[in-house]
Amino acid sequence: MAKGAIIDVTKESLAGFLEENGYELYHCEFVKEGRDWFLRVYIDLADRSGYVSTEDCEKVSRYLSGKLDEADPFAGNYYLEVSSPGMDRPLLKPEHYERFLGEEVEVKLYKGKDGTKKIQGVLKAFEKSEDPDDYLVTILDHTGKEWNLLLCEIAKARLAVII
Numbered sequence: 001m002a003k004g005a006i007i008d009v010t011k012e013s014l015a016g017f018l019e020e021n022g023y024e025l026y027h028c029e030f031v032k033e034g035r036d037w038f039l040r041v042y043i044d045l046a047d048r049s050g051y052v053s054t055e056d057c058e059k060v061s062r063y064l065s066g067k068l069d070e071a072d073p074f075a076g077n078y079y080l081e082v083s084s085p086g087m088d089r090p091l092l093k094p095e096h097y098e099r100f101l102g103e104e105v106e107v108k109l110y111k112g113k114d115g116t117k118k119i120q121g122v123l124k125a126f127e128k129s130e131d132p133d134d135y136l137v138t139i140l141d142h143t144g145k146e147w148n149l150l151l152c153e154i155a156k157a158r159l160a161v162i163i
Helices: 003-020 053-071 093-101
Strands: 022-034 038-047 079-083 104-113 114-126 138-141 146-150 156-161
Touching: 003 022, 003 038, 003 079, 003 104, 038 053, 038 146, 093 114, 104 138, 114 146
Parallel strands: 038 079
Antiparallel strands: 022 038, 104 114, 104 156, 114 138, 138 146
């Protein structure tokens, strides 16, 4: 089964369970590292009232493991990992950018802009367009400079952890 199909089966298997138990799927990936395959599922609390605990991850992992054993979407062996996306969670989808407006972010660009490839500041705006590559991300850095970036210019974005 193709990687995309395995992710789809995982999402379908989890949908009702996550909703019933107050979780939401943040991200899911099926990747090969060395000889091994990993199915990684990142969950968050649906009401965003706190943080995902080890017990939350264990609960989802046990449920999903049983469902995947029934569906058997992958012929070989793989490791199932269920975790929180973390405090420095990556922003991977447009919904993530919209959800974290007003938060401190760290952005790495594919190509340098105004002498830098790294920008840290407050995510001020996220504007969608017809073409997802033309989504506009606005960041206000600590010097007061406003950065208007196309989503396609961003290699990585994540929430910044401020200590």
